[in-house]
Amino acid sequence: MATQKQVSLLRKFNGMLILFYLVSLLLTAPAVYWITRAQTYETAHQELTLLVDMVRSIQGYVGQSLRAPLTQMEVFHSPALSGAVAINLISNHFQKVQPNYYIRFTSDNPLNPQNRSRELELDLLQRFRSDPNLTELVESGMLHGRSTLVSARPNRAVAECLNCHGDAAAMRSEITEEYGTSSGFGYTVGRVEGVMLVGVPIGHVNEIALQRSLAVIGIITLLFTFLFVAANLLVKRTIISPLVAITSMAQAVSKGQLEHKLEPQRNDEIGALAHAFELMRRSLVAMLKRNRSSK
């Protein structure tokens, strides 16, 4: 009877600890996962803004600082003075040092076949065509087999573009010699003819989030293991063992064995209980002695 009760007390206590453990895992692991994901996306967005601004600065530099004076001088602005060309050339260099990042000027009617829109690029181009109010789209998707956060902007043709993307038959030899006459021409002013894309990698987001969640699970498990062992030792020493001693003393007294002494060493509630039992035993001893001597 006595041993059964001790087991159930400790078991209840351990059950509660395990419940706490599971609840804290259920709360923290998913929270860490989603917070890490959100933070990584936030960082990717910041990088994206930085890169987009850089690319726009290059476009601005080429368009305003390089092209304008040459146009005024009525010198034909060479293909190297087109924002698209400049950015594609810079992007080639950039991607050698930062292969996971992505800068591209693409079109479904390109001068340079390497710039033909593919997959997500084509999809974004068509979305800009179908919704004239769209000025930017930020999306995550697969680009060249990598999970990427992409910012896309439409390239609407203006009259100036026709200098190099106009009628193929009337095109300057600088362009046709290099790119031929089959593609990249016949732009319509006002139509979205291309899309400018900047992308930063996000393929590792889930991996990082998972790793951090696992680390948190590991730390919580370790902490709870310590807590479990320490709390069990404490409960056994401070509650279970003294209760066992008191119980066996009470059982001995009930069988008439009054010499079974209890020596309470502690001044807490359990110590008080042991003390009370000891007093009761002594009173019983005294009472019995008095009874015997009065007989």
Ligand code: HEC
């Ligand atoms: C000075 C000539 C010139 C002008 C003006 C020009 N482009 Fe281009 N553009 C080029 C050349 C050359 C390329 C090919 C770049 C390469 O080889 O990567 C190109 C490439 C592009 C591309 C990438 C797809 C492709 O054709 O390879 C887009 C999109 C584009 N231009 C849009 C425009 C728009 C829109 C304008 C007007 C705002 C414009 N361009 C004005 C010369 C020009």
